[in-house]
Amino acid sequence: MDLITQARIKGVQSEFIDALGKLRVTDPVALKSILDALPEKRVYRFVGGPVVVRALGHPRTELAAIGAPPLQWKLAANGKSIAQGETREPVIAWPAGLPLGYHRLTLTDAEGVTEEVPMIVAPERAFGGDFDRGWLLAVQLYSVRSNRNWGIGDFTDLADLVRLAKQLGADGVGLNPLHVLFDDHPADCSPYSPNSRLFLNPLYIDVAAIPEFAPDLVPDAAATAARLREGDRVPYADMAALKWLGLRAAFNSFVTSASEARRREFDAFRAARGPLLSRFACFEVLRHRFTAPWWEWPVEWQKPDDATCAALRNGSDKRDVEFVEFVQWTADSQLHAAKELASQLGMPVGLYLDVAVGVQSNGFDAWNEQMAISRHLAVGAPPDVLNTVGQDWGLAGFNAGGLEAQSFVPFADMLAASMRHAGAIRLDHVLGLKRLYLVPRGFKPDNGAYVQMPFEALLAAVACESAAHKCIVIGEDLGTVPEGFRETMQDFGIWSYLVMMFERDDAGHFRNVDHYRPNALVTLNTHDLSTYAGWRSFSDLKMKLSLGIDPGESEQARWDALGRLDEILRQNGINANDLYSVLAFLSRTPSRLLAVSLEDLLGVIDQPNIPGTIDEHPNWRQRLPVTLDKIASKVDLAALKAATRERSLTGGS
Numbered sequence: 001m002d003l004i005t006q007a008r009i010k011g012v013q014s015e016f017i018d019a020l021g022k023l024r025v026t027d028p029v030a031l032k033s034i035l036d037a038l039p040e041k042r043v044y045r046f047v048g049g050p051v052v053v054r055a056l057g058h059p060r061t062e063l064a065a066i067g068a069p070p071l072q073w074k075l076a077a078n079g080k081s082i083a084q085g086e087t088r089e090p091v092i093a094w095p096a097g098l099p100l101g102y103h104r105l106t107l108t109d110a111e112g113v114t115e116e117v118p119m120i121v122a123p124e125r126a127f128g129g130d131f132d133r134g135w136l137l138a139v140q141l142y143s144v145r146s147n148r149n150w151g152i153g154d155f156t157d158l159a160d161l162v163r164l165a166k167q168l169g170a171d172g173v174g175l176n177p178l179h180v181l182f183d184d185h186p187a188d189c190s191p192y193s194p195n196s197r198l199f200l201n202p203l204y205i206d207v208a209a210i211p212e213f214a215p216d217l218v219p220d221a222a223a224t225a226a227r228l229r230e231g232d233r234v235p236y237a238d239m240a241a242l243k244w245l246g247l248r249a250a251f252n253s254f255v256t257s258a259s260e261a262r263r264r265e266f267d268a269f270r271a272a273r274g275p276l277l278s279r280f281a282c283f284e285v286l287r288h289r290f291t292a293p294w295w296e297w298p299v300e301w302q303k304p305d306d307a308t309c310a311a312l313r314n315g316s317d318k319r320d321v322e323f324v325e326f327v328q329w330t331a332d333s334q335l336h337a338a339k340e341l342a343s344q345l346g347m348p349v350g351l352y353l354d355v356a357v358g359v360q361s362n363g364f365d366a367w368n369e370q371m372a373i374s375r376h377l378a379v380g381a382p383p384d385v386l387n388t389v390g391q392d393w394g395l396a397g398f399n400a401g402g403l404e405a406q407s408f409v410p411f412a413d414m415l416a417a418s419m420r421h422a423g424a425i426r427l428d429h430v431l432g433l434k435r436l437y438l439v440p441r442g443f444k445p446d447n448g449a450y451v452q453m454p455f456e457a458l459l460a461a462v463a464c465e466s467a468a469h470k471c472i473v474i475g476e477d478l479g480t481v482p483e484g485f486r487e488t489m490q491d492f493g494i495w496s497y498l499v500m501m502f503e504r505d506d507a508g509h510f511r512n513v514d515h516y517r518p519n520a521l522v523t524l525n526t527h528d529l530s531t532y533a534g535w536r537s538f539s540d541l542k543m544k545l546s547l548g549i550d551p552g553e554s555e556q557a558r559w560d561a562l563g564r565l566d567e568i569l570r571q572n573g574i575n576a577n578d579l580y581s582v583l584a585f586l587s588r589t590p591s592r593l594l595a596v597s598l599e600d601l602l603g604v605i606d607q608p609n610i611p612g613t614i615d616e617h618p619n620w621r622q623r624l625p626v627t628l629d630k631i632a633s634k635v636d637l638a639a640l641k642a643a644t645r646e647r648s649l650t651g652g653s
């Protein structure tokens with residue numbers, strides 16, 4: 001089969017027009033690498049692709065072909081038949097009451113031709129929230145200073161942030177991704193480059209809050225923690241060393257002296273998280289043992305196997321496997337406590353969590369889902385005005401064939417891992433649900449190709465998990481999106497993500513409040529953009545120029561933007577241009593959620609992350625300027641409440 005035919009079957013678009021208006025044709029060698037890295041993709045005879053049924057009304061599925069009638073159909077879930085029937089027409093009218101979830105549909109015609117198809121029965125729309133309009137306090141959790149943490153913001157600090165947010169009138173706290181990273185590389189701290197999206201970063205655990213921990217278990221822990229709290233940047237290596245000492249000491253104490261109630265809770269957590277947790281714990285033990293990427297491990301460990309994992313956990317490594325599980329239980333329990341606190345305080349959103357677009361190829365998810373995630377392909381972006389050579393984000397993402405073969409369960413598991421703790425999540429680069437720009441390993445990013453994803457099925461999975469967990473889903477849909485994308489996304493109840501700094505017309509004028517969609521989260525900026533203080537002071541332009549990065553904007557253009565900001569504020573009767581004036585403008589938009597960054601409220605100048613840099617800028621390391629207990633006194637509470645009054649009056653706070 002020639003490359004073009006293979007590409008068509010696997011949904012690979014080898015030619016496209018980039019943002020610069022240039023025709024891009026993927027090099028044949030690069031194209032072959034992409035095709036070789038993708039699993040086989042079924043070509044269905046009776047249907048056009050995975051079947052999506054939305055439960056409302058009288059759902060029907062049009063068939064691509066019927067074969068020799070009658071066409072028999074059987075629907076199974078978890079290996080058990082749940083419905084069956086037949087049709088002589090090129091359509092199946094589904095019976096009422098099909099259970100929501102991920103099923104396998106078997107179709108057989110009168111000549112015995114059979115095919116099995118993944119099918120999702122989804123609610124009509126994702127969970128939409130039970131409030132009118134509200135706002136969130138957005139925080140980089142690692143950046144939080146307190147008088148008791150061990151050098152990094154932790155889940156006890158998060159509980160205090162929830163209380164602070166309630167005091168400020170907010171309806172929840174928005175956080176950076178909390179995905180687990182690599183514990184043996186603490187300096188690689190980007191929350192968007194995870195080991196796994198299924199588990200939590202243990203560095204956010206408050207070790208001192210673990211019932212079995214006692215200060216004398218780690219000599220000089222208090223003095224070391226006090227030293228680690230000093231300075232403007234998180235000392236990841238030293239902080240992680242202390243945390244792991246404390247976690248190991250707490251676990252050893254748990255093994256010898258935990259109460260029966262605590263042991264039962266631990267066992268219940270392990271049972272609830274099932275094989276995924278067991279495999280993750282085994283993976284971490286093996287990763288430390290072999291100190292190499294998983295594809296270089298001994299053959300018997302290169303693919304997950306529950307029998308070999310059982311042997312590992314029952315052998316000499318038993319305690320090390322249990323330690324990983326204990327750490328995840330602890331992180332889960334502390335994060336859950338913060339979520340419960342928000343609920344007790346009557347905050348309708350509670351926690352708003354970010355979900356990264358992909359994972360590191362040498363991490364757990366890529367090892368555990370080798371069919372659905374290819375380690376040989378990296379998610380990125382084609383050349384555009386700001387990145388003329390394209391982008392390679394170094395992250396592996398899901399592929400269509402592997403997800404279809406497993407009825408989209410790996411994708412659902414990934415969503416559920418974040419939704420279990422959240423009232424809202426944001427899907428980074430939500431355009432990846434429709435197509436991903438993939439770059440084969442060893443090639444430059446301008447030699448990638450777009451690969452189509454089963455968009456409707458992935459949206460249906462999002463709606464299923466959202467409804468099951470009562471969790472709002474916001475799709476980061478910035479930039480140029482395919483025609484009809486946002487409309488389809490909104491039809492499934494997934495919200496948009498609107499950044500005021502980007503919401504300008506072709507002449508550079510800021511768009512007015514009536515431009516903003518209701519089912520959306522609106523924000524002034526993002527972690528990848530300048531803070532408001534930095535933007536007004538031109539600090540971001542100066543910083544990028546000092547790093548040899550094109551800021552994409554001249555000083556004159558910035559002066560023009562400042563003037564246009566004044567213009568849109570005056571049009572709305574707002575005569576000042578401080579942060580609270582901008583928040584007052586954003587509060588008037590119909591968008592149901594507003595995110596306000598804590599850095600902006602504290603007047604921080606430097607932004608958390610500058611894309612395109614690694615060590616040139618202290619990305620993901622900067623601390624807030626004051627400790628948590630002093631934040632309220634540094635915020636103009638009257639001005640903030642006046643600015644967000646529109647949202648309070650409509651039931652958001």
